[in-house]
Amino acid sequence: MQISISNIPEEGLDLRFSKGGEWFHQYVPMEDGCDFSIDKIDVRCQVKKVLENVSIKGTVEAKGMIGCSRCLEWFDFPVESDFSYVFTPAEDYKDEDEIELTCEDLDYDHYEGDLLDLGALIVEQIVLQVPIKPLCNDSCKGLCPTCGANLNREKCDHETQQGRSPFAALKNFKFNKEG
Numbered sequence: 001m002q003i004s005i006s007n008i009p010e011e012g013l014d015l016r017f018s019k020g021g022e023w024f025h026q027y028v029p030m031e032d033g034c035d036f037s038i039d040k041i042d043v044r045c046q047v048k049k050v051l052e053n054v055s056i057k058g059t060v061e062a063k064g065m066i067g068c069s070r071c072l073e074w075f076d077f078p079v080e081s082d083f084s085y086v087f088t089p090a091e092d093y094k095d096e097d098e099i100e101l102t103c104e105d106l107d108y109d110h111y112e113g114d115l116l117d118l119g120a121l122i123v124e125q126i127v128l129q130v131p132i133k134p135l136c137n138d139s140c141k142g143l144c145p146t147c148g149a150n151l152n153r154e155k156c157d158h159e160t161q162q163g164r165s166p167f168a169a170l171k172n173f174k175f176n177k178e179g
Contacts, residue, residue, distance in 0.1 A: 001118040003047060005054060005111070012048035019043075019122075021064070027123040036077060036130055038064035043122055045083075054087040054116060060125045069133045070142035071150050079129045085121060087111045 001017060024038040045058025059082050066077035090112045141151035146158040 001043075001122070003054075003116045003118065005049065005114050005116055008047060008049040008054065010049075012046055015043070015045050015047060015058075017043055023119075024062075024123060024126065027119060028127065035069075035134070036064060036066040038062050038079075038126060040064075041122065041126070043118075045118075052089050054111065055085070056087070056118070056121070057084045058082070060122055062126050066130070066134045068136040068140060070135060070140045071152055072143065073136055073150065073152075075136040077130075077134070079126050081125045081129055083121070083125050087116060 001015075001019075003013070003015075019041040021037060021039045024041060039062075041060065041062045043058060043060050045056055048055045060079065062079040064077045064079070065074045067074050088111075136152075143149065144151055144156045144158055147156050149156040
């Protein structure tokens, strides 16, 4: 989705658009081992231009599937994210070598030319919502470490092995206070 900056009216633009999973996976390819997929993306945003700066505020809603990190089963993965960015011309920053960013600077980006591509911004908002350790539910029992059975669906005859602590040898340690 590209916006021509010179064509943004004074009152701004209200944009609404939907994209499918194919569009998303052009940015984030589905490869072997990919643990999430997106089916549908809906975006609503307000675009305003103030002098050379472009302000974008909106919401991304997406539906997809993600793999549980314990039982490896796929489950529904809804995304709803609000975003707000200010785009400034890139030439304003060409003379600077390195600068340290603050938290407030993360809401700013740069554009070159007359076109502003919202695609990377939308994909970024979705990827930021992907949990580091997704769980199908908080009480997921995971897989049996011996036979690989999904313990949410079936029981197996293997004893649940308690992880042996490296401090187990200290359990019976007696401390002598004398001396």
